[in-house]
Amino acid sequence: MRKRFVISFLAGCTMTVLAACSPGEQAEPAVTETAQESVETENSGETETEETAAEPGEMDETPGAGGDALVVYFSWSGNTRSVAEEIEAQTGADVFEIVPAEPYTDDYDTLLEIAQEEQAAEARPEIADSVENWEDYEVIYLGYPNWWGDMPMILYSFLDSYDLSGKTVAPFVTSGGSGFSGTIGTIESLEPGAEVLEGLSLGSSQAAQPEEAVAQWLEELGLN
Ligand SMILES: Cc1cc2nc3c(=O)[nH]c(=O)nc-3n(C[C@H](O)[C@H](O)[C@H](O)COP(=O)(O)O)c2cc1C
Numbered sequence: 001m002r003k004r005f006v007i008s009f010l011a012g013c014t015m016t017v018l019a020a021c022s023p024g025e026q027a028e029p030a031v032t033e034t035a036q037e038s039v040e041t042e043n044s045g046e047t048e049t050e051e052t053a054a055e056p057g058e059m060d061e062t063p064g065a066g067g068d069a070l071v072v073y074f075s076w077s078g079n080t081r082s083v084a085e086e087i088e089a090q091t092g093a094d095v096f097e098i099v100p101a102e103p104y105t106d107d108y109d110t111l112l113e114i115a116q117e118e119q120a121a122e123a124r125p126e127i128a129d130s131v132e133n134w135e136d137y138e139v140i141y142l143g144y145p146n147w148w149g150d151m152p153m154i155l156y157s158f159l160d161s162y163d164l165s166g167k168t169v170a171p172f173v174t175s176g177g178s179g180f181s182g183t184i185g186t187i188e189s190l191e192p193g194a195e196v197l198e199g200l201s202l203g204s205s206q207a208a209q210p211e212e213a214v215a216q217w218l219e220e221l222g223l224n
Helices: 001-013 016-021 033-037 079-089 110-120 153-161 185-191 211-221
Strands: 069-073 093-098 139-145 168-175 199-201
Touching: 069 079, 079 093, 079 139, 079 168, 079 199, 079 211, 110 153, 153 185, 168 185, 199 211
Parallel strands: 069 093, 069 139, 139 168, 168 199
Antiparallel strands: none
């Protein structure tokens, strides 16, 4: 899967589609039909969701909903942000965006190189801000784009900085077709004291309209 992506990704990089990948847009990644077809679609079916919101004045005891949950995400071109905001909307969780202290380039081709260099160097890019009241959160929705078959290195910075022992982690990824690659296993090995749940993987184009996939995922996990 990864090899196939890399080939199509590199092929795509030489084409004009890269113009659609500037930050802040819902970028269409540089992928071919083959890679798009391979996007995991298991969460894209129709979903009926039950209304679980608490009545006014009533505490919502659902784990993962409301004040005990935090959405932590990194996003360069907006796809993962779109999913993060949908999780926030459906759960009422707080949100922490991982923002690099030194902003990444706006140029897609340059970013591809930088990301690869960071990976090779096992870099730990500095995060601009920090999470307040970390100990209050029981459920962490952890989202990131797939970068070269791995998490962006700034996710490693985050996992190095925060202890997730005793917390429940619900990972979500957006990608051009590779899905999580091996990253759930990586999170499990970096955070052995955390319970890592089944993740949500969306293709870049699915990320623009994540409502149903998010609702179904949360329901399956019992988090909403
Ligand atoms: C540096 C870089 C490396 C990427 N590597 C992969 C990859 O290995 N596999 C893949 O499927 N998509 C890859 N992509 C595509 C992104 O995972 C995809 O566009 C994602 O939705 C971007 O999320 P964002 O908009 O939240 O930044 C890469 C994108 C970038 C910028």
